[in-house]
Amino acid sequence: xxxxxxxxxxxxxxxxxxxxxxxxxxxxxxxxxxxxxxxxxxxxxxxxxxxxxxxxxxxxxxxxxxxxxxxxxxxxxxxxxxxxxxxxxxxxxxxxxxxxxxxxxxxxxxxxxxxxxxxxxxxxxxxxxxxxxxxxxx
Numbered sequence: 522x523x524x525x526x527x528x529x530x531x532x533x534x535x536x537x538x539x540x541x542x543x544x545x546x547x548x549x550x551x552x553x554x555x556x557x558x559x560x561x562x563x564x565x566x567x568x569x570x571x572x573x574x575x576x577x578x579x580x581x582x583x584x585x586x587x588x589x590x591x592x593x594x595x596x597x598x599x600x601x602x603x604x605x606x607x608x609x610x611x612x613x614x615x616x617x618x619x620x621x622x623x624x625x626x627x628x629x630x631x632x633x634x635x636x637x638x639x640x641x642x643x644x645x646x647x648x649x650x651x652x653x654x655x656x657x658x659x
């Protein structure tokens with residue numbers, strides 16, 4: 522059994538992929554646009570003019586595959602009730618990645634600090650609203 526995150530960026534998926542490539546070294550391994558679907562999309566599911574939006578994408582961050590989509594392309598992604606946990610090898614990596622995720626309108630939920638389980642731990646919602654827990658670990 523395998524559990525993988527699937528994120529809906531509500532019209533900002535390609536922008537998010539570029540952001541995660543720059544901040545996390547993500548690599549897009551597959552991307553399909555609505556116009557490339559082998560079956561016509563239900564017009565009630567995707568607004569007109571969204572043909573170039575992302576129907577499905579896969580990207581890797583380290584050893585993890587994250588799947589994503591533009592969903593219904595409404596323009597307001599909403600990520601509630603979960604966080605993506607990101608483990609980095611050094612405190613310097615934590616500082617760099619945390620600052621990058623917070624840049625451009627991200628919201629620091631808990632600044633990086635020393636905890637009983639990590640020399641650096643913090644929580645930040647990036648500019649898309651996706652919540653990240655960042656820690657230094659092995």
